[in-house]
Amino acid sequence: MLDKFFNPKSVAIVGATIKEGKVGRVIVENFKKRFKGKIYPVNPKYEEVLGLKCYPSVKDIPEPIDLVIIVVPAPVVPQVLRDAGEKGVKAAIIISGGFRETGTEEGKRLEEEVKKISMEYGIRIIGPNCLGIYDNWSGVDTFFLPDEKMMRPKKGYISFISQSGAFASALLDWMAYRNIGVSRAISYGNKIDVDDIDLIEYLGEDEKTKLIIMYLEGLKPGRGRLFIDKARKVVEKKPIVIYKAGKTARGSMAAASHTAALAGNYQLYKAAIKQAGLIEASSFDEIMDLSKTLLTQPLMKGKRVYIVTDAGGVGVMLTDALASEGFELPRTPEDLRGELKKILPPHCIVENPIDLTGDADDERYITVLEKLLPRNDVDAVIVVALPQIPGIRGKLFEYLVEAKRKYNKPMLIIIIGSKEAEKFKAYLEDKGIPVFESPERAARALKALYTYSIIRGVAQK
Amino acid sequence: MLDKFFNPKSVAIVGATIKEGKVGRVIVENFKKRFKGKIYPVNPKYEEVLGLKCYPSVKDIPEPIDLVIIVVPAPVVPQVLRDAGEKGVKAAIIISGGFRETGTEEGKRLEEEVKKISMEYGIRIIGPNCLGIYDNWSGVDTFFLPDEKMMRPKKGYISFISQSGAFASALLDWMAYRNIGVSRAISYGNKIDVDDIDLIEYLGEDEKTKLIIMYLEGLKPGRGRLFIDKARKVVEKKPIVIYKAGKTARGSMAAASHTAALAGNYQLYKAAIKQAGLIEASSFDEIMDLSKTLLTQPLMKGKRVYIVTDAGGVGVMLTDALASEGFELPRTPEDLRGELKKILPPHCIVENPIDLTGDADDERYITVLEKLLPRNDVDAVIVVALPQIPGIRGKLFEYLVEAKRKYNKPMLIIIIGSKEAEKFKAYLEDKGIPVFESPERAARALKALYTYSIIRGVAQK
Numbered sequence: 001m002l003d004k005f006f007n008p009k010s011v012a013i014v015g016a017t018i019k020e021g022k023v024g025r026v027i028v029e030n031f032k033k034r035f036k037g038k039i040y041p042v043n044p045k046y047e048e049v050l051g052l053k054c055y056p057s058v059k060d061i062p063e064p065i066d067l068v069i070i071v072v073p074a075p076v077v078p079q080v081l082r083d084a085g086e087k088g089v090k091a092a093i094i095i096s097g098g099f100r101e102t103g104t105e106e107g108k109r110l111e112e113e114v115k116k117i118s119m120e121y122g123i124r125i126i127g128p129n130c131l132g133i134y135d136n137w138s139g140v141d142t143f144f145l146p147d148e149k150m151m152r153p154k155k156g157y158i159s160f161i162s163q164s165g166a167f168a169s170a171l172l173d174w175m176a177y178r179n180i181g182v183s184r185a186i187s188y189g190n191k192i193d194v195d196d197i198d199l200i201e202y203l204g205e206d207e208k209t210k211l212i213i214m215y216l217e218g219l220k221p222g223r224g225r226l227f228i229d230k231a232r233k234v235v236e237k238k239p240i241v242i243y244k245a246g247k248t249a250r251g252s253m254a255a256a257s258h259t260a261a262l263a264g265n266y267q268l269y270k271a272a273i274k275q276a277g278l279i280e281a282s283s284f285d286e287i288m289d290l291s292k293t294l295l296t297q298p299l300m301k302g303k304r305v306y307i308v309t310d311a312g313g314v315g316v317m318l319t320d321a322l323a324s325e326g327f328e329l330p331r332t333p334e335d336l337r338g339e340l341k342k343i344l345p346p347h348c349i350v351e352n353p354i355d356l357t358g359d360a361d362d363e364r365y366i367t368v369l370e371k372l373l374p375r376n377d378v379d380a381v382i383v384v385a386l387p388q389i390p391g392i393r394g395k396l397f398e399y400l401v402e403a404k405r406k407y408n409k410p411m412l413i414i415i416i417g418s419k420e421a422e423k424f425k426a427y428l429e430d431k432g433i434p435v436f437e438s439p440e441r442a443a444r445a446l447k448a449l450y451t452y453s454i455i456r457g458v459a460q461k
Numbered sequence: 462m463l464d465k466f467f468n469p470k471s472v473a474i475v476g477a478t479i480k481e482g483k484v485g486r487v488i489v490e491n492f493k494k495r496f497k498g499k500i501y502p503v504n505p506k507y508e509e510v511l512g513l514k515c516y517p518s519v520k521d522i523p524e525p526i527d528l529v530i531i532v533v534p535a536p537v538v539p540q541v542l543r544d545a546g547e548k549g550v551k552a553a554i555i556i557s558g559g560f561r562e563t564g565t566e567e568g569k570r571l572e573e574e575v576k577k578i579s580m581e582y583g584i585r586i587i588g589p590n591c592l593g594i595y596d597n598w599s600g601v602d603t604f605f606l607p608d609e610k611m612m613r614p615k616k617g618y619i620s621f622i623s624q625s626g627a628f629a630s631a632l633l634d635w636m637a638y639r640n641i642g643v644s645r646a647i648s649y650g651n652k653i654d655v656d657d658i659d660l661i662e663y664l665g666e667d668e669k670t671k672l673i674i675m676y677l678e679g680l681k682p683g684r685g686r687l688f689i690d691k692a693r694k695v696v697e698k699k700p701i702v703i704y705k706a707g708k709t710a711r712g713s714m715a716a717a718s719h720t721a722a723l724a725g726n727y728q729l730y731k732a733a734i735k736q737a738g739l740i741e742a743s744s745f746d747e748i749m750d751l752s753k754t755l756l757t758q759p760l761m762k763g764k765r766v767y768i769v770t771d772a773g774g775v776g777v778m779l780t781d782a783l784a785s786e787g788f789e790l791p792r793t794p795e796d797l798r799g800e801l802k803k804i805l806p807p808h809c810i811v812e813n814p815i816d817l818t819g820d821a822d823d824e825r826y827i828t829v830l831e832k833l834l835p836r837n838d839v840d841a842v843i844v845v846a847l848p849q850i851p852g853i854r855g856k857l858f859e860y861l862v863e864a865k866r867k868y869n870k871p872m873l874i875i876i877i878g879s880k881e882a883e884k885f886k887a888y889l890e891d892k893g894i895p896v897f898e899s900p901e902r903a904a905r906a907l908k909a910l911y912t913y914s915i916i917r918g919v920a921q922k
Contacts, residue, residue: 021851084673102808150849151879164774169849170877174898176878191792201873217777245774250790251781257810260774282900284778285746285781312719313625313676313706317745320712329711347563358627388611388630390482416631416745418638437635440744 008066012396016041074098130189156181361391477502535559546582591650617642822852
């Protein structure tokens with residue numbers, strides 16, 4: 001149903017213009033850069049926009065149109081939509097503001113009119129008052145920000161749905177800079193038609209989406225039950241990480257001024273989130289920490305975690321953090337203890353956390369991990385490899401990439417440092433191994449993986 | 462008393478060597494780079510080490526020695542220390558391991574012998590089994606890691622004391638890369654003599670230290686009361702941020718294997734930390750978030766916080782985070798509301814969070830901040846400036862630097878994004894304005910500032 005939004009063969013951009021910096025120009029520019037279908041600028045003032053033939057109205061376009069993008073002032077939107085309806089268009093993104101969010105009677109009236117027309121002609125609507133869609137695979141890109149202001153991320157498998165347009169664009173920009181792959185991003189604004197639930201359902205079926213992030217202030221009234229039902233089906237296939245805004249009474253009031261969303265009672269949302277099997281991120285950092293871990297790591301069979309470290313102190317920090325999250329850090333069993341004693345110098349600590357100490361080298365890690373990873377009583381391994389010690393030269397990290405393939409067991413890495421640390425981090429994350437500098441954040445990310453493993457029925461509570 | 466450790470006029474490096482990669486060579490190299498006093502390598506095997514005249518023993522050095530750095534094997538350490546005592550040396554850093562931490566009888570015996578000799582001759586000891594001191598002002602640098610492995614941070618006013626050597630070196634490396642200024646760092650290992658309390662007392666009087674970070678597993682037995690007394694005096698002048706490791710039973714067990722520290726009952730430590738007026742960081746991120754905020758921001762007079770944002774969604778996230786930390790977000794008072802309505806376009810929201818919306822520009826922020834910052838009923842301002850919107854061009858950030866000088870009021874900034882965001886962040890942090898990408902982390906940092914303001918008697922509870 002929503003496929004025409006994401007994979008249109010042809011788009012009309014109504015309100016296209018040649019004026020520098022204007023939304024109607026930036027969108028045409030962005031489509032020209034990446035969109036592979038046909039682009040039809042619409043504006044009665046021009047014969048041509050940026051080298052493309054321009055039409056006075058959607059109705060004048062000689063070929064069928066899959067998606068109309070509307071950036072004209074609010075009072076003109078109903079007529080544009082009617083034209084699109086006559087033309088047989090079935091999908092429209094209304095970027096324009098000036099509707100209900102203004103709080104004016106005229107704004108409300110216009111929004112109602114738009115709703116009526118869309119129903120009359122059977123046009124699905126995203127918006128109004130939104131940034132619309134950024135689609136990395138098809139090149140649909142109505143985020144009206146030039147590349148200098150918002151970097152476009154590489155193609156990937158994370159999709160996100162955001163009730164805040166600014167947050168969506170900041171996140172795209174942020175992820176691009178950090179080399180995180182994105183599939184599709186949607187800012188839906190006033191959501192007079194297509195809402196979170198429709199989008200979750202669509203992305204749930206989408207083979208280019210392996211994980212969904214949601215920034216939510218409030219659902220449309222009466223949609224709670226359906227949200228839980230639809231989301232439950234999706235999380236059986238892929239994880240949904242949700243950030244709920246408007247958690248406190250004061251935050252809820254702020255949300256009301258922001259998107260007129262009924263942020264509602266957080267306890268109710270919390271219960272719904274749990275029932276639906278969504279993974280809740282409680283901070284900005286967690287949105288990305290949890291996502292990168294859930295996207296790349298296999299599910300956990302249990303909660304027995306081992307730490308291998310070259311820094312005793314960080315081993316202690318991590319032990320605290322994991323224990324606080326409810327993980328078990330088993331005492332090293334007798335047989336493993338014996339094996340480790342055989343391969344490690346006497347000053348190393350074979351107790352979990354296994355401390356290889358400051359004279360460790362890549363090889364020492366590798367021999368230990370070769371003992372740990374194949375074991376059935378090891379559910380996940382966290383490797384702390386502070387690269388300041390001379391023995392860490394990079395071979396360990398190549399090994400980890402191999403080991404991920406070979407053993408398919410959850411592995412997180414902690415690296416703290418400067419240039420070299422950043423280099424190793426980039427290498428590992430590119431290969432699907434999440435790296436953290438904070439033991440506490442690593443522990444919370446692993447906890448999310450464990451929670452999702454329970455939801456998927458792979459781990460026992 | 463401890464000044465000879467940090468500002469020696471002359472150092473002897475016992476165990477100096479020309480062998481590539483050896484600790485005794487790296488230390489000589491590092492001293493040659495930055496230390497301004499006299500350097501005397503000691504090793505009976507060489508006449509010269511890296512161009513410096515080498516002596517067979519400390520006793521043979523013809524001039525007085527302020528500090529002896531010892532890197533010879535443990536069994537030789539007592540004799541070296543006796544030589545130093547004969548020579549009249551009053552400070553020694555024993556880098557060498559092989560003492561109590563080995564868990565062997567011989568290790569314990571050696572450690573006792575070293576203690577006895579140090580008392581006999583009145584030599585103060587840091588170590589053994591430590592990285593020692595990195596001092597950015599005097600150039601004392603016994604962290605035996607070459608520059609390629611551990612970047613040296615720029616000169617600054619943060620000092621830290623770490624029970625974990627590896628963590629200390631990782632933190633130095635990390636801070637160097639992020640352009641954070643450091644004064645002095647100390648890894649004290651087995652702390653047979655100089656301990657956390659002595660160091661806090663020293664750094665408390667040190668004019669090059671404006672904030673102290675502590676990584677602590679456990680105090681020496683019986684030192685709790687003194688710790689509270691000494692720390693209380695220091696926090697009247699400068700904040701101490703503490704990270705306590707070994708908080709959980711399992712973490713405490715890990716600490717015991719790590720430094721044989723008695724991590725003890727965390728509830729007792731927590732009470733002591735509170736009583737002493739220390740600021741506790743509960744995660745790696747918080748260590749730096751809290752430190753950069755406490756180091757640069759004036760104290761808060763109350764807990765009334767205003768948000769100015771160009772992104773409604775981030776305003777909501779931040780409102781939640783601040784409310785959760787117990788801050789007040791006052792409704793915009795009538796008089797201010799009137800003033801803001803006059804200067805802002807009608808679609809902007811004058812309620813706190815003040816939402817300048819996506820068409821904001823630098824000037825809009827500046828006019829609003831000029832109304833907010835001078836007010837007595839505003840205790841702190843958080844500015845959210847997502848730089849994806851076209852109007853954010855940098856003038857706002859220059860203004861913020863001016864405003865800090867002019868109004869001397871706590872200000873934190875939230876910026877999320879890519880290259881441009883990083884550029885603005887670097888600019889602001891260099892000028893002493895802390896920047897966050899996570900609303901939750903900003904709220905926690907402000908909370909630390911508020912807590913410290915209460916401790917200092919500036920804010921009421």
